[in-house]
Amino acid sequence: MKTLYSRFVVTTMFVMIGSLCIGFLFTNTYYHQVVKEKNDAKNVKIAQDIAKYIESSKPNDLDNYLTTLGEIGYQIYATTGDEGHFFGGEYRDKTLPSNTVKRVLNGEIYHGMRDFPKETFVTGFFANELINTIGVPFTYENKQYALFIRPDIRLLFSEVHTILGGLILTMTVLSLLAMLLFAKALIRPITQLTEATHQLAHEKFDTLLDIDRADEIGQLADSFNVMTGKLQENDRIRKEFISNVSHDFQSPLLNIQGYVDLLKNPLLTDKERQEYTTIIELETKRMSTLTKQLLLLTSLDQSTRLLKCEPYRLDEQLKETVRKYRWQLEDANVQLSYQFEPITYDGDAGLLQNVWDNLLTNAIKYNVEGGEIHIHLQESSNSVEVLIEDSGIGMTAEQLQKVFDRFYRADASRTKQGTGLGLAIVKQIAELHGGTVHMESVMNSGTKVHVHLPKLK
Numbered sequence: 001m002k003t004l005y006s007r008f009v010v011t012t013m014f015v016m017i018g019s020l021c022i023g024f025l026f027t028n029t030y031y032h033q034v035v036k037e038k039n040d041a042k043n044v045k046i047a048q049d050i051a052k053y054i055e056s057s058k059p060n061d062l063d064n065y066l067t068t069l070g071e072i073g074y075q076i077y078a079t080t081g082d083e084g085h086f087f088g089g090e091y092r093d094k095t096l097p098s099n100t101v102k103r104v105l106n107g108e109i110y111h112g113m114r115d116f117p118k119e120t121f122v123t124g125f126f127a128n129e130l131i132n133t134i135g136v137p138f139t140y141e142n143k144q145y146a147l148f149i150r151p152d153i154r155l156l157f158s159e160v161h162t163i164l165g166g167l168i169l170t171m172t173v174l175s176l177l178a179m180l181l182f183a184k185a186l187i188r189p190i191t192q193l194t195e196a197t198h199q200l201a202h203e204k205f206d207t208l209l210d211i212d213r214a215d216e217i218g219q220l221a222d223s224f225n226v227m228t229g230k231l232q233e234n235d236r237i238r239k240e241f242i243s244n245v246s247h248d249f250q251s252p253l254l255n256i257q258g259y260v261d262l263l264k265n266p267l268l269t270d271k272e273r274q275e276y277t278t279i280i281e282l283e284t285k286r287m288s289t290l291t292k293q294l295l296l297l298t299s300l301d302q303s304t305r306l307l308k309c310e311p312y313r314l315d316e317q318l319k320e321t322v323r324k325y326r327w328q329l330e331d332a333n334v335q336l337s338y339q340f341e342p343i344t345y346d347g348d349a350g351l352l353q354n355v356w357d358n359l360l361t362n363a364i365k366y367n368v369e370g371g372e373i374h375i376h377l378q379e380s381s382n383s384v385e386v387l388i389e390d391s392g393i394g395m396t397a398e399q400l401q402k403v404f405d406r407f408y409r410a411d412a413s414r415t416k417q418g419t420g421l422g423l424a425i426v427k428q429i430a431e432l433h434g435g436t437v438h439m440e441s442v443m444n445s446g447t448k449v450h451v452h453l454p455k456l457k
Contacts, residue, residue: 008183016176028120036124040114043134047149048109051138062140063087070152077130077148081105089152093129096148100135104146110135113150126153189217193224205232249290252283293421296354297406300428307348307432314384315340315377317349321356322375325364334367338375345384346455351429358422359388359449366447367392383435386451395441403439426451 050069059065063085066076070088077086077094081101086094104110112133116124124132133148189211199207208228211221259276262268268276318340329336363373367390376387395403406424423437430437434454441447 008187009180012176012179012183016172024120031125036114039125040111040134043113043150044109044111044136047134047136047147050149051136051147054138054140058140073152075128075133075150075152077133079146079148080143081146089128089154091128091130093131096130100131101146104135104137104148105144107137110146110148112148128153186217189213189221193221196224196228200228200231203235205235249287252287255283256280290421293425296425297421297428300425300432308350309346309348311344311346312349314343314345314347314352317353318356318375318377318386321353321360324357325360328361328364329373332364332367332371333369334364334371334373336373336375338377340375340377341379343377343379343384345453347433347453348429351432355426355429355451356386358426359451362422363388363390363392363447363449366390371446383452383454385453387448388451389446389448391446394443394445394447396443400439400441404437 054062054065062078066078066085066087070076073088075086075089075091077084077091077096079085079101100110110133112131112135113124116127116132130148133150135146135148138145138147189209192209192211196207196209205228208225209221211218213221259280263273263276318338322336322338360373360375367373371391373391374387374389376389378385404423404427406421427437430451430453436452438450438452439447440450
């Protein structure tokens with residue numbers, strides 16, 4: 001498997017090689033389009049100046065003069081057509097067509113540099129061949145000569161050029177090393193992130209990244225740590241959830257098992273048998289309620305769940321809920337009053353029924369002897385609000401903060417019948433409708449629950 005670092009190294013090498021090739025092609029084009037013509041013209045002028053000087057000054061020793069020119073940086077070939085001599089640096093290839101010499105002797109100028117047939121400037125500008133020269137005619141001691149000349153490239157590359165070449169090479173090597181080190185430093189936190197991800201995959205949710213950076217990788221590390229914290233919290237909630245479910249199932253099961261064993265006693269009286277049967281029935285209903293609420297929460301937790309919204313009379317639904325729990329109100333000696341406006345609401349009637357059931361049964365369960373419950377329904381231009389107020393035992397501020405947590409019960413001893421899931425269901429259903437649930441409570445002074453539901457259409 002290719003690592004990110006190896007990919008970066010390979011990509012860097014390809015970029016450098018590609019840049020070199022593109023730069024070479026650009027330089028070659030520039031040489032052929034611009035430099036080659038100018039270089040030819042410059043050397044033609046130099047050759048013509050030399051020929052003019054020879055013709056006007058008539059040096060006593062032509063060979064000595066041309067030798068001197070060769071020593072100061074030129075490669076020279078002078079010929080009368082019958083014989084020729086070389087001066088200065090050696091040519092690698094001394095081939096020169098005879099018709100070229102004849103044309104120069106006849107007064108033409110030979111543009112060998114301009115017309116050199118090679119395609120690249122490396123083989124053109126640096127080619128040490130006799131045909132890659134400038135040819136001009138001159139007359140010396142009544143003899144016609146052809147002078148072929150080009151700069152000696154080996155002498156042109158002096159110590160300064162060597163130093164510049166070394167500088168460029170050193171810069172290239174150091175730049176490459178710096179890029180590789182930078183890539184290593186850049187990829188190190190990603191490697192740490194990969195290892196931390198593997199730890200999370202094995203449910204080690206206490207894994208945190210110690211990466212202090214202000215760039216995108218630092219932001220990614222911060223996001224990872226936030227995610228890890230949430231996963232750790234979810235894992236805690238999950239384990240607590242399993243523990244609570246196990247407890248809430250185990251307790252009624254043990255009671256049922258115990259009373260079933262007692263019912264096997266043939267000496268039981270009818271009164272005792274009836275009492276034990278009633279307890280078993282209550283525990284069975286409690287398990288049934290818990291199972292239904294767990295299934296409902298599972299359904300609500302699914303992100304793909306769609307609300308079955310249809311217009312219906314919300315006030316009629318609340319009245320029916322009150323009628324349904326009339327017997328509990330009478331048993332608890334609690335008085336209920338309500339104030340409803342005729343309101344048609346577009347929502348999921350089945351889910352919202354769970355909201356009113358849970359809130360009303362809580363108001364009855366945690367009320368006091370001779371207490372009161374008041375339900376108020378009102379409508380605004382873009383929402384409806386249901387207020388359920390009781391005069392019950394109330395809650396502390398600490399209890400109020402946890403009241404919507406799953407399996408939380410303000411009655412820590414669990415002497416009250418319930419599952420601790422009701423208010424969690426209420427909150428989730430309200431939020432599915434885009435609404436909110438707000439609760440106010442004072443110890444021994446009662447509780448107010450505000451359910452705010454926006455109109456979905």
